[in-house]
Amino acid sequence: MTNATPPARAGALLERTLPPGLKGLTIQADLHLEFADVVQARGERAAARWFWREAVGLALHYGVRRGVGALTKRDGRGWEMMTTALSDLRFGLRMLLKTPGLSLIAVLTIALGVGLTTHTYSTVYGSIIRGLPVPGADRLMHIYEDDTRRGIEQGGTPIRDYLDLRERQTSHEDLAAFFQTTVNLAGDDAPPERFQGLRVSARALDLVGIQPMLGRSFRDGEDGPDASPVAVLSYQLWQSRFAGNPGIIGRFIRANGESTEIVGVMPEGFEFPFDSQIWLPYHLDPNPSDRRSSWVDVVGRLREGVSQEAASAELAAISAELAGTFPDDNEGIVLGQQPFDERYMPPQIAAVFFLMLAATFGVLLIACANVANLLLARASMRTREVAIRTAMGASRARVIRQLMAEALVLAVIGGALGVGLAYIGIDAFNASIAGIRKPYWIDIGIDGTALAFALGVTLLASVAAGTIPALRASGFGVGEILKDATRGSSSLRLGRFGTSLVIGEIAVSCGLLIAAGLMIKSISNLRNTDLGFEPASVLVGRVGLVEADYPERGDRARFFERLQARLDSEPGVESVALANSTPALGANRWSMGVEGESYPADIDYLIVNGNVVTAGFFETVGVRPVLGRAFTQTEVWDESDPVAIVNESFVRRLLDGRNPIGQRVRIGRADSEWPYARIVGVVPDMYVGGGVGGIGDDQIAREQLYLTPATVDVGFMTVLLRTSGPPAALAPTLRRVVSELDPNLPVYDLAPMSEAIQQSTWAFGLFGSLFTIFGVAALFMAAVGLYGVMAFSVSQRKREMGVRMALGAGPDAILRMVLRRGAVQLAIGTGIGLVLGYGMSKPLAFVTYGVDAFDPVVYVAIVGTLGAAGLVACILPARRATRTDPVEAMRLE
């Protein structure tokens, strides 16, 4: 038996629409029974969708029955209204089928508009609007430190600051602290595995406000340095590794080599704060010798009634107090806070999401304008029909209703198709982000809100598209039109209204296309970025040694040395190396100094990207030193003679281009206990990467410093294998060799390097493909709109063209005349669109890579595309105009 429950909102919908009393309740009970079976068969997500479909189906069924019943019971009038409405709808459908091409375009246009809007709304809702699924999420704050002296914003907080703050502050109910880590699980029957974990202060889970579904959370004191290890599991980990065994509480497992008691299991779907599968107390020393050590993330729960501003003011005051008491450490440190979900969803990314939403509204607007245009064109062809109806006694309201009914039929069909499109889109979107590490609360699906939204949008579309043509078509004196058919139709020419619609469409699609173009350009920039190394044919995988299993530095060194040697002799391995951080996936930040230089204050020391690598590293990633040499096998493990390698930017900027070979550098600042390392070589710049989904600052040309494990003791290493065949084929070899050396050690993040890099830049691909879809949809619609207007105006001016041709105008002149009109609209629209696109490029700058807001290639390409599409849209009706037979045209009407 699962404990899944159907979506609550769908349940509420049923309660409102099903027959009252026992009957309704039992129908719901039947649905619940079936829901449980669907969960078993197809999983919870699919079952929730199923339930929604059924609920909406039943709601429609009973809602319509009740509506019909109410109308028929009241009196004859109600029934008459019903039948009139039905006949309007039926007639509307028949009229639409009379011009199938036009109706198809209109339906497709609405479907695209509604589909994109629903899709984007669902995406934005699931990733941002809904937010953290914890009680009182709006009062959960992330507290960070700005280091004004070093220019670090929203950095972590050292434990001493956290504890002092916790003691002094009053605006939050309580504070808690945590840091992310990975946890190695072993010591049960399953093979060793690595999980995303969180080290927390004792009260952290209680503060977040979610209680374990089994067992307990942590007790005060369990986060002390000497407390015995305990752990709380996520529901998913409990299911996958312990088969959901309820007897797990009180059992011991090996977590990072320590025998750890499992004390609790969190409810399903809880992976606070990002994607944690296991929580452990942090065992930090509350009084470290260095005030600026043991960094944590701080989370606070704002007291009811305390504003964010008041809390921020208090944080600033406490920062000043601390700076006064500990000037050496806390000078320039300012505590600040932000809503907790912004810790993992930066406002800049949220801004892009909302920009996307605005862009889709633009598309929807175009869709409505197009449909309005198409209906307008048709309505004017029917002025005579309308006039006759009016003359026969139809009221104006009746005529308007009939025309609106047509729009409604279009909107409903288009809307239904659009929801279908949105479903496909959401599935594709979810598939594209399936393998990506992302905040656990991001759950994107079409839910009740999105459906209601789509319905609202559809209605809006039909009203917007239907009102104007209906009003215009019905708004003429009957006699006038019947008197003179020719004037009747020409007085309804699209005129300024239709023309401005098309100009607006072209402008919006041009703006969207420019945004899409800039995004596409950044993806190609990113893909073509000279990484500075060769990721093809390289396999990467990570191993982490924990102190419980490898207490001495020598143990770790010996393990890594043996691992490298063993892998080197495996068939298919061309070269092998270990590195503390994987190139292009981020790096350490070290402060450091060059021997002989003077650094008056701590702040004057340099900050560089650091990595710890073994011999063979540069060979493995396909990089040759430009000066000096690479590390040798013996010196990387030799503590007596530390060596270093730097990149070209390092030499250029930090050594002023002096010959670096033989210079000595040291990490740390004035009181550093690190040894000096002698520079033996210079390598080209390599792409560093990192950031959220690859989004961050451009990090290619930052100063880089490579040291050896003899200098910096590391427990975590990425194994890099250059292979003679496809890299993925050697993954089992890497796993086997590691487990032969230590059966309890898992290999994780195992992937061909190119794939790992591509994945790390997912956000660019994501936004890029979304904007491309919007842009292409907008282009399609603008072309349709232009075509519609041109075709209509040509058909309206047939008579005029006939006269012109009869008076001697050649086909060329006619063609020019029609094209000129299209070209003017195109030019004005494109002009406005360029300005629009330029405006959009500003907020987009955060998610573009190496692209200027005014990138000439993009702008020229977009203008060219629009021009070509516009030309096609104009030339078809224009050529039809040249084929006008003057005699035929004169005889018209």
Next chain:
Amino acid sequence: MPPKSFLGEFEQMVLLAILQRGAGANGYQVRQELDETAGRKVSKGAFYTTLDRLEKKGYLTWEARAPENGSGGLPLRHFTVTPAGLAELRRSREVLLKLWRGQEQVLGG
């Protein structure tokens, strides 16, 4: 009681599905039976409306039962075909059998 009209095809199927499931079948079970034997998905709206109509005609009755595991704490209906319903089914069957007589070779079966 001279019946005004014959049972509709779907009405017959619903009554027979209740009989197949045995006394006290709930709505979900009846519908499952229909899905499995008729091999087609039945719209829920049509299904419950048909149940109401059959109840109004007096061909079936139901009583509410306590919630079961998985019913979301909601009561269930257990359906029974009434003697009138049985008689009506029998009559339909006889009519159909008479019409079928001699057609086996043409129509198979």
